[in-house]
Amino acid sequence: MSSVKPCIRIDVNGPLNVAGPDGTDLTPVGAKNQALLAILALSPKMTRPRRWLEDKLWSTFGPEQASANLRQALSKLRRGLGDCGDLLTSDRSGIGLDPQRVQVDVLGADFALDTSRELLEGLDVRDPEFDDWLRDERSRLKAKFDQSRPSESDGxxxxxxxxxxxxxxxxxxxxxxxxxxxxxxxxxxxxxxxxxxxxxxxxxxxxxxxxxxxxxxxxxxxxxxxxxxxxxxxxxxxxxxxxxxxxxxxxxxxxxxxxxxxxxxxxxxxxxxxxxIENGRPEARATALSRLALYRMFSFEGPSLAEADGLLRQAFDADPNGVYLAWRGLVRTIQLIELTGADSRQILEEITEFSHRAMELSSDNPLAQSLVGHARVMALSDSAGASDLAEQAVARSPCNAFTWQALSAAKMLAGDPAAAFDLSQKARTIARFSPFRQWWDLYHCIVAIACNKPDMALEAGEAAARAAPSFRPAHRHLLALYTVQGQHEKAMATAEKLTKIEPGFTLDRFINDESYPVRTLRNKGLLEPLRALL
Missing domain, CATH: 3.40.50.10070 (TolB, N-terminal domain)
Incomplete structure (x- = not known):
């Protein structure tokens, strides 16, 4: 049985709506009950003192009656939340929600304000203190949105x-x-x-x-x-x-x-x-969103990839630069390889669409060319198209690690692993101070495996794992490399690590599932020695 407890989602932009982990409508009945849940969801650390809540919802009642009304509201809320009722916590001094198990729309990284709706639209509690609180919250949300809204700028x-x-x-x-x-x-x-x-x-x-x-x-x-x-x-x-x-x-x-x-x-x-740079300028906001997206994307984790896509969508909305569409194409490519559960055909269609639109908007941008080239290699197996883009990118930007890696990937797909290895080494050298260096280390590990250079593959794989300890692709390749080299203790420790960081990982799936993302290891016959570990 899973130890992960279910979460609820609370939408407050517009009418209050509460959804359970399976989408079940858990919206409380009664204006005061809805208001109590909304206040907690929007409070710092999702907690408030009991007396403070009583003053906001029952300000016209005496202390004893207000306290009794609060207890009754809490009881109704817990019952209404069903199996999720224990995320509502209380003690003598305060009441709160478990922030780890509650998602609130306006607090999300990819939230976009619907200006046609109001915060907690239609919620009428008929208490002057609550009305004041609601006005303040609406003003705060609008100010936050206005601050982040892009202004006109030339870059x-x-x-x-x-x-x-x-x-x-x-x-x-x-x-x-x-x-x-x-x-x-x-x-x-x-x-x-x-x-x-x-x-x-x-x-x-x-x-x-x-x-x-x-x-x-x-x-x-x-x-x-x-x-x-x-x-x-x-x-x-x-x-x-x-x-x-x-x-x-x-x-x-x-x-x-x-x-x-x-x-x-x-x-x-x-x-x-x-x-x-002022956050109201589109290029500043877009850069902030895209940088956060890269940290999410290069983790290769399913939920983080989805979050990265949302952040890049916001970046493009803030500043319609084709490079953000190219990044979204790479996100989709990683999702396709990592078997995140999305429909493969739809992902391929989106990769193609993002690639075309990116080139329409930024055809002379070497980074966009490189990212689209990666997608053509990894998702579309288009050797000629990838080579053309990568060669242009390198010629225009010889100091960019992405351009050299894109050319390496194109050479690998074209059947020239020796050239791919040298180009990958150059890209890895250029990117050695990058916060995302695990991307280049992992790729070099895979190219070294393809070139029958296990020692160099092991060195690059370990470098990737050091740079990002929860980077699953690096540990997958290290598992096979350790086994082949007879380092069985390290192999078993790596398998245990994968069990913790990769949902659904098993050695049987690693070895026998043809769709599992270790194609180069499988093609080189490096999975067979792992059967001794089963």
Whole structure:
């Protein structure tokens, strides 16, 4: 029997509606009972003192009668919630709901306010104190919505420039590096680069939001670059790093060291952008939503993937940038591979739709091209289409780990695993400081397995598991690799870990279910040794 207790969902945008875990209507009968549940659902930590509740719902009654009315309302609520009644808690001082088992529509990450409805529409308690509370809550919800609603904006403005210090330093190299960072940022958020920080043909045009500077100095014939990205209005430093170069030409060739710093700088800046740009601007809100979505998506967990899709939908609503549709296509692709229970045919149709729309809106965006290329490889098995997109992406953005991985995936599908391995290693190197590095580590583990490099596969798989301890795909591949190498204690510990983090995991399913997402292991015959563990 499952130990997970059922949850209820409470909708308050519009008329109060309460639904049980199976969708059963559990909405309480009686205005006071509905009001009590609604107040608790919208309260901090979903709890309030008894006396406070009595004052809000029975303010015209004496203390004893108000207390008796509250006890009666609690009793009716518990009975009405049926098997979920124990999520309503009470003691002598306070009453509350279990926040872990209650979902409230307006508190959800993907909530979009329906402005045609009112909070708790039609709920008439006929108590002046409750009426005051309800007015305050409606005002608070509207203010929260207005604050997050996008305003008109042309995008983030970046001033990319370089300065030289000392004889022999090459300003061109600094300009190229600063613009590479700026380009990498513009691939992930609507942004523009400006040649001058303060002046523009249109006097009403906004000043630069961010300053991307590369200061060059040359010592003993070798250049060093100090990279700094600041929020121009406040002067806050968002990223800084010293980059020593063997040759100035390393920047022009986008060597691994240069590409790594460019990718890291853009990633760090994007992570902090929502903290320094006004949330009312669409690009800031969209970036905040999409960054949260990436953390959810790269967990590969079913509920988190669904949440990631909702966040990316909101990001696109805030700022219709095709890259968010490309990300949604990748979410769908992962859902397809991870067997999340959704209809496979519908997912494939959505992947195709998101890919087409993303290219319509952002056909020149290398990141969008890369993500669509991934979907073409992993879901649609379109080798030619994936290769074309990935090659364009790499040519346009050689400092982006996603572009190189997309090209690696296309080579793998085209039957060139050796090239895929080298490209994957390059992508993994560039992304080594990413908060989502498990994505590249896992892929490299799979490519190494395909190339008959078990030691390298094991190293990459363990790196992925260290970066994200609950990352199920990494543990799946480690289970087989440990078994093949005779590390049976580690194999059994990994199997136990999978039992805890993956619902429905069994060794029998792992080995015998043809649809289970370990195709490369199965194709290489690496599942057979696990039969000894059954």
């Amino acid at each position: 983030v403005i970046l001033y990319c420039h370089a300065q030289t210090h000392g004889a022999g330093a090459n300003t061109l190299i600094g300009d190229v590096l600063a613009n590479q960072i700026g380009e990498n940022i513009t691939e992930q958020v609507r942004a523009w680069r400006r040649a001058d920080p303060d002046t523009a043909p249109d006097p009403d045009q906004a000043r630069a939001d961010m300053d991307v500077s590369c200061d060059l100095a040359e010592t003993d014939g070798k250049p060093t670059v100090f990279i700094k990205v600041t929020h121009s209005p406040s002067g806050r430093i968002l990223f800084s790093k010293l980059l020593p170069l063997d040759r100035a030409e390393d920047v022009l060739r986008s060597t691994n060291d240069v590409a790594t710093v460019v990718f890291e700088a853009a990633d760090r800046v994007l992570g902090k952008l929502p903290l320094v």
